[in-house]
Amino acid sequence: MTAARHGQEREKIMIQIDNVGKEFVLHNQGGAVIPVMAGAHLTVAPGECVALVGASGAGKSTLMRMIYGNYLCDTGAIRVGGVDVAQASPREIIALRRAVLGYVSQFLRVVPRVPTVDVVAEPLLALGVAADTARARACALLARLNVPERLWSLSPTTFSGGEQQRVNIARGFVHPYPALLLDEPTASLDAANREVVLGLIEEAKARGAAIVGIFHDEGARTRVADREVDVRAFTPARAA
Amino acid sequence: MIAGPLFRVEGLTKRYGARIGCADVSFDLWPGEVMGIVGESGSGKTTLLNCMAGQLAPDAGRVLFDMRDRGMVDTVTMSEPDRRRLARTDWAFVHQHACDGLRMGVSAGGNVGERLMAVGARHYGDIRAAAIDWLDRVEIAADRVDDRPRAFSGGMQQRLQIARNLVTGPRLVFMDEPTGGLDVSVQARLLDLLRGLVREMGLSAIVVTHDLAVVRLLADRLMVMKDGRVVETGLTDQVLDDPQHGYTQLLVSSVLQV
Numbered sequence: 001m002t003a004a005r006h007g008q009e010r011e012k013i014m015i016q017i018d019n020v021g022k023e024f025v026l027h028n029q030g031g032a033v034i035p036v037m038a039g040a041h042l043t044v045a046p047g048e049c050v051a052l053v054g055a056s057g058a059g060k061s062t063l064m065r066m067i068y069g070n071y072l073c074d075t076g077a078i079r080v081g082g083v084d085v086a087q088a089s090p091r092e093i094i095a096l097r098r099a100v101l102g103y104v105s106q107f108l109r110v111v112p113r114v115p116t117v118d119v120v121a122e123p124l125l126a127l128g129v130a131a132d133t134a135r136a137r138a139c140a141l142l143a144r145l146n147v148p149e150r151l152w153s154l155s156p157t158t159f160s161g162g163e164q165q166r167v168n169i170a171r172g173f174v175h176p177y178p179a180l181l182l183d184e185p186t187a188s189l190d191a192a193n194r195e196v197v198l199g200l201i202e203e204a205k206a207r208g209a210a211i212v213g214i215f216h217d218e219g220a221r222t223r224v225a226d227r228e229v230d231v232r233a234f235t236p237a238r239a240a
Numbered sequence: 241m242i243a244g245p246l247f248r249v250e251g252l253t254k255r256y257g258a259r260i261g262c263a264d265v266s267f268d269l270w271p272g273e274v275m276g277i278v279g280e281s282g283s284g285k286t287t288l289l290n291c292m293a294g295q296l297a298p299d300a301g302r303v304l305f306d307m308r309d310r311g312m313v314d315t316v317t318m319s320e321p322d323r324r325r326l327a328r329t330d331w332a333f334v335h336q337h338a339c340d341g342l343r344m345g346v347s348a349g350g351n352v353g354e355r356l357m358a359v360g361a362r363h364y365g366d367i368r369a370a371a372i373d374w375l376d377r378v379e380i381a382a383d384r385v386d387d388r389p390r391a392f393s394g395g396m397q398q399r400l401q402i403a404r405n406l407v408t409g410p411r412l413v414f415m416d417e418p419t420g421g422l423d424v425s426v427q428a429r430l431l432d433l434l435r436g437l438v439r440e441m442g443l444s445a446i447v448v449t450h451d452l453a454v455v456r457l458l459a460d461r462l463m464v465m466k467d468g469r470v471v472e473t474g475l476t477d478q479v480l481d482d483p484q485h486g487y488t489q490l491l492v493s494s495v496l497q498v
Contacts, residue, residue, distance in 0.1 A: 027486030028493070069475060071482040090461045090475040091270055111435065111457050112428040125439060 013079075014179050014210030015044040020066060020076035020086070021236075035236035036062050040076065042212075042229055046178065049201065049211040051225035054232045060214045063231055064181050067212060068103050069093040080179055098126055102177030104185050108156060108164045116142065116159075117152045120170040127175060134174075141170040145196055161188045166197075173200050180204060182213040186220045198224055246271045246444050247412055248312060252301035254291050260468035261287035265301070267463065267473065271411070274438055274445045276459030276476060278452060278491070284468035285448045286416060292446065293333050293414040294323050305330070305412070328358050332405035336417035338397035342389045342404065348375060349385035351404045359408050374403040378433060395426035399433065406437060413445040419454055431457055452495055456480055464488045 020040040026032045037059050044050050052060040065071040066085070067078055073086040081100045083092055097103070102123075110119050117138050124134035142152055145166040151159065156167045165188050172180065185201070186194045194217070201224045204211060215221035221228070245268040254261035262284040269275055277285045290296035292303055294315055304312040305326070315323055327333070335341035342351055352371040353361075361367050372382050378399035380392075389397050398418065405413065418434065419427040435458060438445060447459055455462055455476055462479040464472040464487065472485040483489045 024482075025484075026489065028490050065481070070477050072474075072478060072484065090478075091273065093475055094273075094460050109456070111432045113425070114432050 012045050013043050014046050014081060015042070015067065015212065016077075016079045017042040017063075017067070018077045018079075020063075020073050020078060020234075022062065022066065022071065022074050023236075037066075037234050038236040040231070040234035044179075044210040044212055046208040046210050047205050048227070049205055049213060049225045051221045051228045052212065052214050052231050053221075053228050054230050054235075058235055059231045061183060063234070064103075064183055064212060064214065068097070068101065068181055098123075099175075100177060101179045101181070102172045102175065103181045104168055104172035104183060106165075106183050106187065108168045110156065112157050113155050115153045116147070116156045116167055119156055119167060120174055123171060123175050137174055138170065141174055142167075144200075145170055146193055162190065162193070165189060166193060169197055169200070173204065176204070176207060176209070178209055180209050180211045182211060182215075184214055184216060186215065186217045194220065244306070244312075245269060246306050247446075248302075248304040249292060250302040250304070252288065252291055252298050252303065254287050254296065254298045260284070262291065262465070262468045265470055267470075269412075269444050269446065271444055272438075272442050273461065274443075274447060274459045275461045275463060276455030277446065277448045277463045277465060278450060278455055279465035280450060280491070283465040285465050287468070288465070289414055289416055289446065289448045293331065294327060295333070328355065329408060330411045332408075332410040332413045334398075334401055334405055334413060334415040334418050336420045338389065338394070338401045341401040342397065344389050347386045347388055348380065348392070348400055351389065351400060352407050355404055355407050370407060371403075374407050375400070377437075378403045379429070393426075395422050395430065398422060398426075398430060402430075402433070402437075406441070406443075409441065411444060413443055415445060415447045415449075417449050417451075418447065419451065420449070427454070434458060452480060452492065464491070 017040055020037060022037045023033055023035040040063060042050065052063060054060055062071060066073055067080065069085045076086060078085040080096060083096050085093060117135055120138035120142060121134040124137060125131065139152065147163060147166050156164055169185055185197050189197060198220055201211065213225065247269040250266050252265040253263050265288055277288065279285045287296065291298040298316060302314045303316050305315050307313045315326065349368060349371040352374050353367040356367050356370055372385055375382060375385060380396060380399060389400055392400060419430055422430065431454065437443060447455065449455060459476045462474060462476045463470050464479065464485065466487045472479060472483065472488045479488060480492055483492050
């Protein structure tokens with residue numbers, strides 16, 4: 001590949017994973033070493049959605065956490081919009097997460113007693129968006145996700161699983177992140193809300209977001225994912 | 241606009257006789273960052289905090305602070321009056337026990353107002369208005385302005401201490417177990433308040449605590465201490481979810497789940 005062509009290719013890539021490997025070392029359990037990933041490769045272009053597939057325990061969530069900088073890499077590089085997450089300082093990863101890289105996890109982790117509307121508006125406030133604008137955008141998204149208005153002023157810690165999931169999704173979509181990680185975004189949602197979330201994902205793709213997702217919901221995967229990547233190809237050979 | 245770190249610690253060491261308080265601690269803190277320091281009792285985190293905040297003289301090392309026009313200045317070798325001025329202007333210290341950080345015999349309004357007077361405010365009406373505004377920001381009703389802190393609950397005292405410390409618009413806040421000894425419901429409210437203030441004022445903060453749930457919600461970065469030394473540093477959620485050092489793994493796995 002010529003240098004010029006290589007440059008063009010790189011421009012079209014938002015998330016690039018090269019030869020990533022990881023093992024857990026359990027120091028308090030006899031120093032047991034558990035290899036969880038080896039030789040992982042993945043690229044995602046703007047506007048593209050790549051679905052990670054593979055059985056439970058194959059490493060889908062692990063890979064996603066590594067892209068987010070939540071798990072460290074032992075080898076390889078993970079470039080998200082020009083930042084190598086595998087090498088970046090905490091400060092660079094914080095800045096990346098604030099402006100570029102959104103993440104909808106399966107669990108909602110928030111300060112208890114903070115109203116839902118503020119939980120959703122927080123990513124915008126962190127970016128310096130004015131409080132009333134941020135709240136207005138949060139409310140619009142909560143309404144679209146059918147979270148009843150009487151709940152907006154309450155903390156989401158006491159909400160049902162499906163309601164918490166939608167609050168989490170609202171947080172992940174309130175800012176137009178150029179890169180998005182979605183861990184089971186349609187799990188525990190009814191048909192109507194599943195449809196809203198799939199619509200949000202399609203809109204994010206249309207505005208050019210690069211998305212990596214885990215979808216056990218096969219219909220959702222078929223609809224929004226452009227490609228599937230089987231992470232079993234990255235699972236290290238297990239010692240018998 | 242942001243040129244460099246706000247605060248830099250280099251090789252900070254404090255011994256108590258032959259015993260190590262903290263040894264060879266170095267890090268940079270940037271504007272707007274919150275760093276948590278965790279470790280069990282006796283790990284040296286409070287010694288380190290006191291050395292950084294100028295409340296304890298270190299045996300070795302430098303503690304540099306960005307003094308705007310004068311650039312990075314070593315606060316360890318700074319004159320005592322200069323350091324005292326720093327401690328009541330650009331720095332603030334929130335103690336674990338509010339009674340260590342408040343004047344218990346002075347009214348709530350006075351506790352906040354005297355900080356303004358210390359930096360030159362003289363107009364009584366302005367000072368009182370600023371004090372009431374700050375009491376409101378920490379959710380203390382205006383009609384309590386003339387009450388003494390002794391008449392306040394533990395959570396209110398802690399919020400008053402925060403108002404007293406932040407009224408002068410510091411750039412760096414040291415906090416020693418700010419939510420320690422409070423009911424969990426009061427802790428949550430205080431955490432939310434601190435997060436909002438950090439964001440709105442662009443504050444940097446260094447928070448010492450043994451409570452991993454507190455640092456997860458409050459700190460961007462984490463430093464784990466054991467026997468006076470830093471054994472692990474990193475992004476808060478990374479250190480808690482993928483701890484590398486055996487001691488951090490033990491700390492994280494020892495937390496009781498509710």
